[in-house]
Amino acid sequence: MPGDARAYKLPVAGEWVEDARDIPVLDKYTGEIIGRVPVAGRALLEKAVAGARAAFPAYSRMPAHRRASILGHAVQILERRREELAELICREAGKAWKYSWGEVSRGMETFQFAAEEARRIHGETVPLDASPTGEGRMGFYLRAPVGVVAAITPFNFPLNLVAHKVGPALAAGNCVVLKPASTTPLTALCLAEILEEAGLPPAVLSVVVGSGDAVGDWLVGDPGVAKVSFTGSAPVGEAIIRRAGLKKVTLELGNNSGTIIEPDADLDEAIPRCVMSSFANSGQVCISLQRLYVHREIAAEVTRRMVEATAKLVVGNPLDRSCDVGPMISESEAARAEQWVREAEREGARVLIGGKREGALFHPTVLADVRSDMKVMCIEAFAPLVSIYAYERFEDAVRMVEESPYGLQAGIYTRDIRKALLAVDQINAGGIMINDTSIFRVDHMPYGGNKMSGLGREGVRFAVEEMTNLKMVVIKP
Ligand code: NAP
Numbered sequence: 001m002p003g004d005a006r007a008y009k010l011p012v013a014g015e016w017v018e019d020a021r022d023i024p025v026l027d028k029y030t031g032e033i034i035g036r037v038p039v040a041g042r043a044l045l046e047k048a049v050a051g052a053r054a055a056f057p058a059y060s061r062m063p064a065h066r067r068a069s070i071l072g073h074a075v076q077i078l079e080r081r082r083e084e085l086a087e088l089i090c091r092e093a094g095k096a097w098k099y100s101w102g103e104v105s106r107g108m109e110t111f112q113f114a115a116e117e118a119r120r121i122h123g124e125t126v127p128l129d130a131s132p133t134g135e136g137r138m139g140f141y142l143r144a145p146v147g148v149v150a151a152i153t154p155f156n157f158p159l160n161l162v163a164h165k166v167g168p169a170l171a172a173g174n175c176v177v178l179k180p181a182s183t184t185p186l187t188a189l190c191l192a193e194i195l196e197e198a199g200l201p202p203a204v205l206s207v208v209v210g211s212g213d214a215v216g217d218w219l220v221g222d223p224g225v226a227k228v229s230f231t232g233s234a235p236v237g238e239a240i241i242r243r244a245g246l247k248k249v250t251l252e253l254g255n256n257s258g259t260i261i262e263p264d265a266d267l268d269e270a271i272p273r274c275v276m277s278s279f280a281n282s283g284q285v286c287i288s289l290q291r292l293y294v295h296r297e298i299a300a301e302v303t304r305r306m307v308e309a310t311a312k313l314v315v316g317n318p319l320d321r322s323c324d325v326g327p328m329i330s331e332s333e334a335a336r337a338e339q340w341v342r343e344a345e346r347e348g349a350r351v352l353i354g355g356k357r358e359g360a361l362f363h364p365t366v367l368a369d370v371r372s373d374m375k376v377m378c379i380e381a382f383a384p385l386v387s388i389y390a391y392e393r394f395e396d397a398v399r400m401v402e403e404s405p406y407g408l409q410a411g412i413y414t415r416d417i418r419k420a421l422l423a424v425d426q427i428n429a430g431g432i433m434i435n436d437t438s439i440f441r442v443d444h445m446p447y448g449g450n451k452m453s454g455l456g457r458e459g460v461r462f463a464v465e466e467m468t469n470l471k472m473v474v475i476k477p
Helices: 042-060 064-080 082-093 097-118 160-171 186-197 212-221 234-244 267-283 296-311 331-346 394-402 417-426 460-466
Strands: 010-012 015-017 022-026 033-038 138-145 148-152 175-179 205-207 227-231 248-252 258-261 291-295 350-353 365-368 385-391 409-413 431-434 468-475
Touching: 010 042, 010 186, 033 082, 033 186, 042 138, 042 148, 042 175, 042 205, 042 212, 064 082, 064 097, 064 160, 064 186, 082 097, 082 186, 097 160, 097 460, 148 160, 148 212, 160 175, 160 186, 160 227, 160 460, 175 212, 186 205, 212 234, 227 234, 227 460, 234 248, 248 460, 258 267, 258 394, 267 296, 267 385, 291 296, 291 394, 296 350, 296 365, 296 385, 331 350, 331 365, 331 385, 385 394, 394 417, 409 417, 417 431, 460 468
Parallel strands: 148 175, 148 227, 175 205, 227 248, 258 291, 258 409, 291 385, 365 385, 409 431
Antiparallel strands: 010 015, 010 205, 022 033, 138 468, 350 365
């Protein structure tokens, strides 16, 4: 029903602009067009960056309490528009209602943390006389905003991953040009409206929509941008770091997350958590559980209970309040997941449940008899599929989790503190969750990956650190 779709405008350099060239945004379950969004050309992108640069001197000098109060006001408006935002996420991302609602709560919390952080960005004194050369001088450093932050975001959390860039950038006094994923730009545009209503001065935030290859690439290469903050896939992350040159860059990339279950684990707690971790948002979470390592002694019981719990999941329309698993972002992504599962089967894996596709819906899938070199194990799946691998020795399971080229988060269920600490020591990842799966995250903890999972950290305070430059002041009386 193209006629019913809302025509959106882009907030660029303080104006809401339209363009004859636009892209349709689809409801990922029904396929209906729910919005049409102008595509930014090169001139519009350059206008957005120039507008942000022009707004920077005044915004970066706005007192911290005023920046905090704009961000705090945005939280109140998010609360007021909560239902509308949850529905937008549900429809444009295909995310089940309960997780869409949860994402709005998290987005509010991320902005609340940003509002609080705005008031406590500070440096410290440096005892210069620790060196004979520094005797008689006084030194301290400040944290100064970098300038224009280019924020490039993926489709899977259209509100909260935008909040993780825009919130800290604005808290620190930066201006932002945001490029959301082409499949899910509507929530980001709604957020721009909210920030405008909250009192953000014109041109401090622009939103440009268009393909990553064009608009994303121009933005990363634009000399007016001081910092690129990117969340998305590893291949795009690598292309961005090459293109960015000497700009500051933060990369939040993917993972093929592993979790280990030892025989002493509380299975009543672990199994529902593993099922949720594998299938929430159709497995399209960067810390979704993909590789489940289970001790041989409990492998049969864990496998049976995982399959039983998976069979109870409600798959279908994400707007349905009881839905657990909605569609994937596109039919082609679901077809890719299906091919991976068929390939694993040809290589000897067994599909215990799922493996079926209806359009963009890929049914929650549990695999057994997998090998470490199968695609479903060694590459990020980003789909509702989990592979169970039975191990003999805890040390081997830790080694297999660690052998991944990625290093975002991992989980270990055990009551044995020595085993837990061995995993903490041996696994090179940004986060190790003891008695939880890889999926645990709250929005103020340092979050990010090592190895192919990225560079730098988010989590509001840590993102602020990445979006500010230290400025050292030395005073010789
Ligand atoms: P993606 O394909 O890498 O796209 C992410 C963003 O980058 C989109 O806005 C995309 O634009 C843009 N882009 C694409 N090519 C570009 C280029 N050459 N230059 C600049 N920008 C470019 O990722 P996705 O499929 O949306 O998201 C899934 C990935 O994100 C997974 O790998 C997942 O693990 C990762 N992720 C990581 C985290 C984390 O915090 N570590 C969190 C969530 C997701 P278009 O939409 O126009 O292509």
